[in-house]
Amino acid sequence: MAEEIIVAGWMDYEPGDRGTMLEALVELGRRTREEETGCLDYAMTADPTDERRIRVYEHWTSRQALDEHFTTPHIKDFRAAVAGLSRVGVSLTAHTVTTSRPLR
Template identity: 45%
Template sequence: MFIIAGSISVDPSDRDAYLRGCSAIVEQARSAPGCLDFALSADPLDPARINVYERWESEADLERFRGSGPSEDQEGQIVSASMARYVISSVQAP
């Protein structure tokens, strides 16, 4: 299992529109083979921050979907990004 987590920052006045513009990508990801979860959400404390969380069954599933990233317009709105990829070897119930 692979998890991609982190955040991107956009101009605070553009954040809501940016997230609305991502709705189709979230839908595509969630219906993609191997996608276990995919979420982009407004941070409750930082008006510029968008939290990113993706969970995939395999690296192949992740890479197959990864070919589609943000549009040029969306990419131009990103001020900064901090993302990490986590390789999960086991999962246990709490």
């Protein structure tokens, strides 16, 4: 297995901004999964117990695929669409995965 990358963590937004951010993330996620062959999974979801928090999970075929993601037109469109929103906290970590096994 080649080294894959998993990005995991959370982002916090002002409660009034989280819904707008989630709407923008739906389109970003759709385009990322459809248009980027290096994307294995891409999910941003509302935390059901915290009105500010969005949980982040991304799975990439390589560091290069993740790096290229940040240069795509849909990332530029997304950043422009959410530029006025107030992020109040973030904790994201990129993990390099060298082995995996299915859980049963």
